[in-house]
Amino acid sequence: MGAVVDTLRLTAEDAKGLLERGELSGAELLGAYREAIDARDGELHCFVRTLDEPEGEGVPIALKDVISTKGVETTAGSRILAGYVPPFDSTVAARVKAAGLPLLGKTNTDEFAMGSSTENSAYGPSRNPWDPERVPGGSGGGSSAAVTAGMAPWALGSDTGGSIKQPSALCGNVGLRPTYGTVSRYGVVAFASSLDQVGPVAKSVRDVALLYSILAGRDPCDSTTVELPQPVRLPEDDSLAGMRIGVPTELNDAEGIEPGVKDAVEKAIALAEGLGAEVGECSLPRAVRYGMPCYYLIAPAEASSNLARYDGVRYGPRVDGASYQELVGRTRDKGFGDETKRRIMLGTYALSAGYYDAFYGQAQRVRTLLIEEHRQAFECFDVLACATSPTVAFRIGERAADPLSMYLSDVLTIPSCLAGLPGLSIPCGLSEGLPVGLQLIGPQFGENALFRVGHALEQAIGFDTVPTRWRA
Amino acid sequence: MAISREEVLHVAKLARFELAEGELEKLTADLGKILEAIGVVSELDLADVAPTSHPLDLVDVSAEDEPHACLPLDAVFANAPAEEAHQFRVPAWEQ
Numbered sequence: 001m002g003a004v005v006d007t008l009r010l011t012a013e014d015a016k017g018l019l020e021r022g023e024l025s026g027a028e029l030l031g032a033y034r035e036a037i038d039a040r041d042g043e044l045h046c047f048v049r050t051l052d053e054p055e056g057e058g059v060p061i062a063l064k065d066v067i068s069t070k071g072v073e074t075t076a077g078s079r080i081l082a083g084y085v086p087p088f089d090s091t092v093a094a095r096v097k098a099a100g101l102p103l104l105g106k107t108n109t110d111e112f113a114m115g116s117s118t119e120n121s122a123y124g125p126s127r128n129p130w131d132p133e134r135v136p137g138g139s140g141g142g143s144s145a146a147v148t149a150g151m152a153p154w155a156l157g158s159d160t161g162g163s164i165k166q167p168s169a170l171c172g173n174v175g176l177r178p179t180y181g182t183v184s185r186y187g188v189v190a191f192a193s194s195l196d197q198v199g200p201v202a203k204s205v206r207d208v209a210l211l212y213s214i215l216a217g218r219d220p221c222d223s224t225t226v227e228l229p230q231p232v233r234l235p236e237d238d239s240l241a242g243m244r245i246g247v248p249t250e251l252n253d254a255e256g257i258e259p260g261v262k263d264a265v266e267k268a269i270a271l272a273e274g275l276g277a278e279v280g281e282c283s284l285p286r287a288v289r290y291g292m293p294c295y296y297l298i299a300p301a302e303a304s305s306n307l308a309r310y311d312g313v314r315y316g317p318r319v320d321g322a323s324y325q326e327l328v329g330r331t332r333d334k335g336f337g338d339e340t341k342r343r344i345m346l347g348t349y350a351l352s353a354g355y356y357d358a359f360y361g362q363a364q365r366v367r368t369l370l371i372e373e374h375r376q377a378f379e380c381f382d383v384l385a386c387a388t389s390p391t392v393a394f395r396i397g398e399r400a401a402d403p404l405s406m407y408l409s410d411v412l413t414i415p416s417c418l419a420g421l422p423g424l425s426i427p428c429g430l431s432e433g434l435p436v437g438l439q440l441i442g443p444q445f446g447e448n449a450l451f452r453v454g455h456a457l458e459q460a461i462g463f464d465t466v467p468t469r470w471r472a
Numbered sequence: 473m474a475i476s477r478e479e480v481l482h483v484a485k486l487a488r489f490e491l492a493e494g495e496l497e498k499l500t501a502d503l504g505k506i507l508e509a510i511g512v513v514s515e516l517d518l519a520d521v522a523p524t525s526h527p528l529d530l531v532d533v534s535a536e537d538e539p540h541a542c543l544p545l546d547a548v549f550a551n552a553p554a555e556e557a558h559q560f561r562v563p564a565w566e567q
Contacts, residue, residue, distance in 0.1 A: 329490030364523030420527025
């Protein structure tokens with residue numbers, strides 16, 4: 001049997017409709033995605049492993065490989081977890097399973113979700129479906145590229161400083177980083193616990209909202225989770241009457257934003273005004289200058305503590321030594337890649353005696369300022385808008401040798417992550433033939449406003465999510 | 473803001489890395505550049521600002537002290553590189 005549906009165009013919502021009306025069986029739908037994986041993953045390398053016989057009759061899903069799946073190897077893109085098979089499901093994996101979504105496979109990620117390109121994966125980089133010579137973004141490049149390439153209708157990523165939003169921008173799809181605390185981190189390989197959030201990636205805002213409604217809500221296994229103050233509303237409205245959209249000057253005029261990106265973002269904001277939104281300038285004075293530095297103190301500090309558990313004693317490959325200390329040192333030296341080591345070293349330094357106050361303590365205070373300036377902006381606006389990534393997808397290898405230039409990939413996504421706020425990236429046009437992402441930032445628990453603005457703009461922009469090289 | 477070779481060696485010990493040949497020089501150079509860029513946080517006077525460790529206002533909650541089923545020991549040890557009678561086996565600590 002040939003492909004019965006065009007997975008490049010089919011949304012998860014459409015797929016759900018086909019199943020509900022009995023026009024397609026679960027097995028046929030699954031078969032279509034598996035054919036797409038067979039046809040395209042050799043080139044794009046989005047999956048680190050696929051499942052032979054997944055269970056469930058619903059719309060299939062792919063999970064980033066930092067999400068623990070019972071009985072299915074979970075490596076977080078690292079050699080130090082090679083062969084690790086979790087004895088339990090993460091809460092998010094359990095929730096998608098309970099919703100009947102069959103697991104297509106686990107997707108590639110920068111090691112421990114540290115990176116903006118997937119080039120830090122111990123299992124090789126993923127490639128951008130629009131141009132395989134370019135990165136899909138990261139760390140969740142595998143999930144994002146798989147969705148754009150029609151190898152999964154939707155997927156889960158995890159976002160610490162931009163790892164859902166930035167790959168969605170670079171691959172031309174929709175990604176949500178939810179409000180901190182709305183989605184359980186139980187069983188998700190920890191990077192920086194005060195920042196990590198799991199969230200959905202899909203081809204439409206409504207798909208993202210639907211998947212978010214499956215994930216969100218308090219989990220007794222994660223004491224930092226809360227119930228949503230209001231239920232998820234699937235957006236329907238094409239009008240933005242009554243919505244106030246703020247345009248933060250510093251984030252829109254930041255150094256390094258490509259002209260084509262700036263242009264596409266400005267056009268999208270003008271469209272919002274045409275749909276009835278009230279648009280005005282606002283200010284996040286410290287977000288650009290201090291956001292990235294603050295993040296690269298807090299996130300590595302938390303990572304250095306979280307990653308202390310990888311010692312070759314309880315799981316993962318071990319490099320033997322004559323003593324316990326030698327075994328641990330050798331295992332960690334061989335098991336971690338360069339970027340993970342840099343961040344562990346940076347975080348250990350920032351937390352060490354004599355430097356704690358000057359680095360980690362100071363960064364925690366900067367974080368307070370960033371929360372406060374976002375709070376002030378939301379006194380006048382419902383949603384803030386700027387580019388997700390300052391550039392379109394860059395070439396594989398272009399930033400790999402220079403950690404700082406890689407870190408700047410997330411200069412626009414980081415500030416709101418530090419403030420614990422939700423962010424949605426939607427495609428808003430092409431620059432040099434590559435997708436540009438519009439980032440919509442909401443107040444705490446403001447997902448419904450993001451869905452409403454995102455959906456209305458999505459209809460008005462009419463972006464074609466199918467990469468140009470595959471259009472018939 | 474440079475970091476010295478000795479400091480990198482000290483931090484590697486704290487982070488439990490046995491750095492391979494050549495890694496020390498590269499890490500010293502990389503960390504120096506990164507610290508210079510992120511050191512800008514020190515230009516702000518924040519003596520009166522409270523630190524944030526977590527973005528949500530949460531209070532502790534208590535749960536009933538009820539026993540729950542644990543993972544079976546065989547499942548817990550299935551990933552162990554070296555196991556003996558449900559214990560993780562490692563070489564002796566070097567005094």
